[in-house]
Amino acid sequence: MDVIVRPTPTLQGEFGALSSKNYTTRYLLVAALSEGVSTIYHPAHSEDSDAIRRCIADLGAVLTEDEEKIVVQGFGRHPRDVKELNVGNAGAVLRFLMAVAALSPEVTFVNTYPDSLGKRPHDDLIQALGQLGVEVEHNNGRLPITIRGGKPQGGRITVSGAVSSQYLSALLFLTPLLDEDSEIIVLDDLKSKVVIGQTLEVMEQAGITVHAADDYMSFKVPGRQAYAAKSYTVQGDYPGSAAVLAAAAVTKSDVTIHRLAEHSKQGERAIVDVLRMMEVPLTHENGTVHVQGNGILKAVEFDGDAATDAVLAMVAAAVFAEGTSRFYNVENLRYKECDRITDYLAELTRAGAKVEERRDEIIVHGTPEGVEGGVTINAHYDHRVIMALTVVGLRARQPLRIKDAHHVAKSYPQYFDHLRSLGANVEWVE
Ligand SMILES: O=C(O)C1=C[C@@H](OP(=O)(O)O)[C@@H](O)[C@H](O)C1
Numbered sequence: 001m002d003v004i005v006r007p008t009p010t011l012q013g014e015f016g017a018l019s020s021k022n023y024t025t026r027y028l029l030v031a032a033l034s035e036g037v038s039t040i041y042h043p044a045h046s047e048d049s050d051a052i053r054r055c056i057a058d059l060g061a062v063l064t065e066d067e068e069k070i071v072v073q074g075f076g077r078h079p080r081d082v083k084e085l086n087v088g089n090a091g092a093v094l095r096f097l098m099a100v101a102a103l104s105p106e107v108t109f110v111n112t113y114p115d116s117l118g119k120r121p122h123d124d125l126i127q128a129l130g131q132l133g134v135e136v137e138h139n140n141g142r143l144p145i146t147i148r149g150g151k152p153q154g155g156r157i158t159v160s161g162a163v164s165s166q167y168l169s170a171l172l173f174l175t176p177l178l179d180e181d182s183e184i185i186v187l188d189d190l191k192s193k194v195v196i197g198q199t200l201e202v203m204e205q206a207g208i209t210v211h212a213a214d215d216y217m218s219f220k221v222p223g224r225q226a227y228a229a230k231s232y233t234v235q236g237d238y239p240g241s242a243a244v245l246a247a248a249a250v251t252k253s254d255v256t257i258h259r260l261a262e263h264s265k266q267g268e269r270a271i272v273d274v275l276r277m278m279e280v281p282l283t284h285e286n287g288t289v290h291v292q293g294n295g296i297l298k299a300v301e302f303d304g305d306a307a308t309d310a311v312l313a314m315v316a317a318a319v320f321a322e323g324t325s326r327f328y329n330v331e332n333l334r335y336k337e338c339d340r341i342t343d344y345l346a347e348l349t350r351a352g353a354k355v356e357e358r359r360d361e362i363i364v365h366g367t368p369e370g371v372e373g374g375v376t377i378n379a380h381y382d383h384r385v386i387m388a389l390t391v392v393g394l395r396a397r398q399p400l401r402i403k404d405a406h407h408v409a410k411s412y413p414q415y416f417d418h419l420r421s422l423g424a425n426v427e428w429v430e
């Protein structure tokens with residue numbers, strides 16, 4: 001399914017933010033790793049959250065669900081012996097479950113998105129699992145991947161954080177369940193460091209002790225721990241909301257989003273600070289962001305690694321700013337659902353934006369007068385490319401057609417409904 005985005009000068013309305021993707025993944029995981037019954041209120045409903053629901057059920061968790069919650073009977077450190085798991089296109093789910101699979105005799109992760117997740121590298125996690133005594137068969141570091149675990153040991157583990165923080169999160173989730181204590185040392189750099197704060201927060205809520213160095217470059221994890229069964233409430237999602245806030249910023253708007261906690265550990269809450277730096281009129285109080293856009297934005301410089309999943313939305317806003325914006329320290333955007341530098345900038349350029357790529361930077365020469373549009377956009381299987389190009393389409397002179405826009409459902413199935421409720425001129429077409 002494609003979406004046609006037509007020029008939309010004004011947006012107005014309010015709604016509650018969708019539920020956080022990252023917290024839903026983590027709460028479902030720690031619930032599955034507990035031996036008791038946990039309850040997760042307001043979980044996200046999307047392809048990625050469906051993927052982890054399906055996989056933990058395959059591994060032996062029992063899930064019951066109603067409108068507001070999921071109740072999970074976990075499998076603790078004894079997942080059911082399952083031959084195959086299908087994580088769809090969900091990177092974090094794959095990496096976290098590769099670590100959990102170390103507790104099973106043999107699990108194969110199949111490759112159902114060869115042009116997206118199928119291209120993403122997992123070498124650093126494979127290498128680290130090897131140090132635990134786990135045998136991993138793989139296709140040059142990529143899917144399909146077979147994990148032969150059983151009885152992984154702890155001890156000293158090194159892992160590179162230069163490509164993704166998800167490898168480290170995966171090891172953090174696994175190691176408390178091992179018989180031995182573990183020490184995890186992060187080599188090179190640690191990208192998306194803020195996300196590790198979310199992992200540690202959830203583990204602590206689940207009663208797990210981890211001794212983390214202040215810089216998150218080394219961890220001591222006592223073994224023989226058990227995840228407690230708990231009740232969790234999922235907070236609102238900043239990465240998805242960032243796209244709606246960017247849409248409000250580039251139009252004349254009066255848009256309110258509730259359920260966005262000021263003190264969240266989601267780095268993408270920086271969308272609010274970045275829009276403020278761009279001089280977009282807004283307030284953020286009591287979990288509510290209120291944008292009163294006037295269509296005027298100023299260029300900005302920002303360390304994108306602090307808010308990795310909101311950078312594309314920030315760039316879309318910068319397309320209409322006065323001056324040249326620079327988003328630096330963003331190389332790991334190349335290892336996401338698509339190459340979010342080369343592929344995204346190619347689509348922006350086709351839409352008429354003036355952008356330049358560096359190995360680890362995105363430069364945007366703002367065009368406050370708008371962009372031409374009138375082209376068909378390749379979504380590259382990437383929900384965040386779809387959301388960001390939609391923002392650009394709202395202020396293009398000619399409509400943008402976004403091909404295969406249904407991939408937005410990876411994280412935010414109701415994105416176009418939410419935008420339409422604000423008055424955006426967006427339409428699904430076959
Ligand atoms: O741990 C997580 O849940 C995530 C970590 C980030 O990935 P990287 O660490 O690969 O940047 C983020 O982009 C992704 O959407 C979710």
Ligand SMILES: C=C(OP(=O)(O)O)C(=O)O
Nearest residue numbers: 089090091092093309336
């Ligand atoms: C990169 C993302 O997800 P994942 O790595 O979990 O596929 C994302 O949600 O933007």
